[in-house]
Amino acid sequence: MKSFYTTLITSLLSVATLPLYAAPWEALPNSPPIPADNPQTEAKILLGKTLYFDPRLSSTGTISCNSCHNVMAGGDDNRPHSVGVEGKQGGRSAPTVWNSAFLSVQFWDGRASSLEEQAKGPVTNPVEMGMKDWDAVINRLEAVPGYVTLFKSAFGDDKPLTADNAVKAIAAYERTLITPNSAYDRYVKGDKTALTEQQVKGMNTFAELGCTSCHAGPNFSGPSLSMGEGFFMKFPTFAGSQYETQYNLTQDMGRYSATKKEADKHLWRVPTLRNIALTAPYFHNGAVLTLDEAVRVMAKTQLNQALTDKQAQDIVAFLNALTGDFPEQTPLRLPSTPGKQIISP
Amino acid sequence: MKSFYTTLITSLLSVATLPLYAAPWEALPNSPPIPADNPQTEAKILLGKTLYFDPRLSSTGTISCNSCHNVMAGGDDNRPHSVGVEGKQGGRSAPTVWNSAFLSVQFWDGRASSLEEQAKGPVTNPVEMGMKDWDAVINRLEAVPGYVTLFKSAFGDDKPLTADNAVKAIAAYERTLITPNSAYDRYVKGDKTALTEQQVKGMNTFAELGCTSCHAGPNFSGPSLSMGEGFFMKFPTFAGSQYETQYNLTQDMGRYSATKKEADKHLWRVPTLRNIALTAPYFHNGAVLTLDEAVRVMAKTQLNQALTDKQAQDIVAFLNALTGDFPEQTPLRLPSTPGKQIISP
Numbered sequence: 001m002k003s004f005y006t007t008l009i010t011s012l013l014s015v016a017t018l019p020l021y022a023a024p025w026e027a028l029p030n031s032p033p034i035p036a037d038n039p040q041t042e043a044k045i046l047l048g049k050t051l052y053f054d055p056r057l058s059s060t061g062t063i064s065c066n067s068c069h070n071v072m073a074g075g076d077d078n079r080p081h082s083v084g085v086e087g088k089q090g091g092r093s094a095p096t097v098w099n100s101a102f103l104s105v106q107f108w109d110g111r112a113s114s115l116e117e118q119a120k121g122p123v124t125n126p127v128e129m130g131m132k133d134w135d136a137v138i139n140r141l142e143a144v145p146g147y148v149t150l151f152k153s154a155f156g157d158d159k160p161l162t163a164d165n166a167v168k169a170i171a172a173y174e175r176t177l178i179t180p181n182s183a184y185d186r187y188v189k190g191d192k193t194a195l196t197e198q199q200v201k202g203m204n205t206f207a208e209l210g211c212t213s214c215h216a217g218p219n220f221s222g223p224s225l226s227m228g229e230g231f232f233m234k235f236p237t238f239a240g241s242q243y244e245t246q247y248n249l250t251q252d253m254g255r256y257s258a259t260k261k262e263a264d265k266h267l268w269r270v271p272t273l274r275n276i277a278l279t280a281p282y283f284h285n286g287a288v289l290t291l292d293e294a295v296r297v298m299a300k301t302q303l304n305q306a307l308t309d310k311q312a313q314d315i316v317a318f319l320n321a322l323t324g325d326f327p328e329q330t331p332l333r334l335p336s337t338p339g340k341q342i343i344s345p
Numbered sequence: 346m347k348s349f350y351t352t353l354i355t356s357l358l359s360v361a362t363l364p365l366y367a368a369p370w371e372a373l374p375n376s377p378p379i380p381a382d383n384p385q386t387e388a389k390i391l392l393g394k395t396l397y398f399d400p401r402l403s404s405t406g407t408i409s410c411n412s413c414h415n416v417m418a419g420g421d422d423n424r425p426h427s428v429g430v431e432g433k434q435g436g437r438s439a440p441t442v443w444n445s446a447f448l449s450v451q452f453w454d455g456r457a458s459s460l461e462e463q464a465k466g467p468v469t470n471p472v473e474m475g476m477k478d479w480d481a482v483i484n485r486l487e488a489v490p491g492y493v494t495l496f497k498s499a500f501g502d503d504k505p506l507t508a509d510n511a512v513k514a515i516a517a518y519e520r521t522l523i524t525p526n527s528a529y530d531r532y533v534k535g536d537k538t539a540l541t542e543q544q545v546k547g548m549n550t551f552a553e554l555g556c557t558s559c560h561a562g563p564n565f566s567g568p569s570l571s572m573g574e575g576f577f578m579k580f581p582t583f584a585g586s587q588y589e590t591q592y593n594l595t596q597d598m599g600r601y602s603a604t605k606k607e608a609d610k611h612l613w614r615v616p617t618l619r620n621i622a623l624t625a626p627y628f629h630n631g632a633v634l635t636l637d638e639a640v641r642v643m644a645k646t647q648l649n650q651a652l653t654d655k656q657a658q659d660i661v662a663f664l665n666a667l668t669g670d671f672p673e674q675t676p677l678r679l680p681s682t683p684g685k686q687i688i689s690p
Contacts (some may be wrong), residue, residue, distance in 0.1 A: 053417060055415070055422075056423075060424075060428060061422065061423060061424055062412070062422070062424070062428045067407070070400070070679070072398060072676050072677065072678055072679050073678070073679045073681070074681065077400075077406065077407070078401075078406060078686055078687075078688065079405075079406055079407070079686075079688065083405060083407045083431075085432075086428075086432045087430075087431045087432025087433075088432075277681070277683040277684045278681045278683065280682070280684060280685050280686040281686045289685060289686045290684055290685045290686075291683070291684030291685065292684065316684060319684075320683055320684070323683075326678055328675060329675070329676065330673060330674070330675050331417050331674065331676065332417065333417055333418070333671055334415070334417050334418045336418070336419065336622070336623045337625070338622040338623065338636070338665055338668075339622045339625060339635055339636030339637065339661060339664075339665070340625050340634060340635045340636070341423055341424075341625040341626045341634045341635075342423075343423065343424065
């Protein structure tokens with residue numbers, strides 16, 4: 001079993017071996033990777049969108065996917081910890097659903113290798129949507145005639161109403177939640193007027209400091225890897241800064257909590273920086289309320305750099321250029337159960 | 346001070362003096378009454394729609410108007426009691442927002458005379474949206490640049506960001522939430538194929554029994570009255586049925602809780618029956634889970650009639666014909682506060 005320090009050194013070496021400054025800036029593709037066993041179809045996306053907004057997927061009938069991953073906002077809930085059924089709170093800040101289709105693995109600790117697997121989790125998590133199990137979810141959906149129709153339309157007539165199909169549909173909808181055409185993307189594609197002078201400075205500072213070692217690729221969430229492998233980094237990499245106690249950065253063991261492997265202590269999936277200006281508060285525990293402070297914490301804990309005010313401001317200006325175009329959302333009417341209530345009071 | 350029995354007799358007389366059987370069936374108008382001091386404008390509706398879907402109007406940032414009055418569903422939350430901030434629950438079932446613009450007064454106990462006045466309530470109710478006061482709401486909105494722009498656009502440059510304007514905007518949006526063109530409406534307008542034979546039977550039974558005495562007018566929520574006056578009925582009117590204890594119908598004192606007038610004990614605003622098939626569970630306390638049972642309870646407690654199965658089924662079939670066309674909703678992106686969090690953790 002590797003010691004804490006071995007892991008630390010390994011992490012540092014992995015940073016060191018990535019090409020600093022290279023930063024081959026990439027625009028966001030218009031579509032994300034699509035798994036072979038879950039091709040996009042209109043019917044599936046329609047079903048997934050309906051499920052995504054339906055609070056009946058929670059025990060109390062009050063929490064939908066959209067409650068914590070609000071697509072009308074930054075794809076999260078702008079809270080340190082999300083609020084689930086009966087006012088319960090989890091221990092981590094909800095990651096954004098926008099562009100999550102480009103992440104190599106899902107959840108802060110990367111415990112799900114796909115959006116499909118991810119979608120299964122919160123529904124039955126007792127502090128999130130609180131359903132007893134997926135059988136209970138399916139029983140409830142079977143009681144809604146409109147869902148029976150939607151599942152048949154998406155998955156055919158042969159036992160379409162299953163947990164696997166429900167999460168396939170939700171994942172298919174989530175793969176439409178892409179925000180291309182940010183100022184950054186337009187700049188990278190050749191429109192040199194798309195960024196302000198300060199933003200270009202911030203972009204260069206971002207690369208020169210080494211932020212791009214981890215926040216790489218078109219989604220700023222790690223170098224392109226085949227899906228399911230994951231790109232994790234230790235946080236904090238440089239231990240002992242004042243931020244560690246100030247923001248309680250090490251209480252949560254990160255990936256270790258999923259794998260129980262010593263080497264995974266304090267490893268976290270590298271989050272996307274796209275639309276980062278919209279997703280305060282920051283980090284796995286949502287302890288940092290502003291982007292300016294988050295940038296300083298990152299520089300210190302990951303790169304052992306104390307930023308000047310100017311550096312921080314430039315980088316923040318650059319990060320604001322990563323806010324993309326959000327496709328209009330038209331939530332569908334939730335299929336009804338005429339004349340009766342299907343959730344126990 | 347009137348005694349319980351005097352009030353009961355008065356209620357009975359008021360029923361008796363309304364023209365039974367008359368039932369001048371009316372289709373839903375395409376637009377509701379618009380108050381002179383709050384004309385509809387596109388900018389106002391746009392702002393109101395944004396506010397309606399914004400959970401930042403609640404103390405915890407988790408509850409929007411739409412949480413309990415879900416326009417993607419029946420305009421309510423299909424729960425006996427709504428769940429507000431921190432999992433708190435109120436004592437009454439959320440009424441539907443759809444067609445609420447046609448109601449003479451708002452809230453189950455009619456304590457608000459307009460949608461504007463209604464919209465002020467839940468935001469600062471400790472078990473609903475939990476804001477300390479409207480000053481706190483306005484302070485929060487002022488911190489959102491996008492809202493400053495939206496308020497200016499709707500209300501001009503002279504101190505547009507006020508509580509009065511916020512609720513005017515919300516009410517303006519709510520006045521667009523109209524569901525015309527139900528099978529019933531098409532029938533009334535001359536399409537005799539719009540209702541099934543059973544539905545027509547149910548419609549006649551509904552009138553013959555006297556349901557139309559209270560559920561009158563195009564909204565089935567009382568005879569047309571000038572706004573703000575209200576149409577209240579005692580429930581139960583006929584005391585002593587088994588339903589009274591079974592569904593705990595008299596614990597809540599109704600309008601009395603708002604006015605403290607003896608004569609208002611157990612008076613309730615007559616709710617709309619439009620889209621009633623979508624708004625289970627039923628009554629002020631949401632104690633009745635199915636429409637069939639709700640119809641039997643009403644007949645017994647209000648008209649002293651025990652329905653046959655056939656009568657109940659026919660009436661339920663008719664009530665299902667009151668589900669209208671729901672205009673597509675396109676929730677807007679919530680104005681952001683780039684790089685910072687405005688709700689205290």
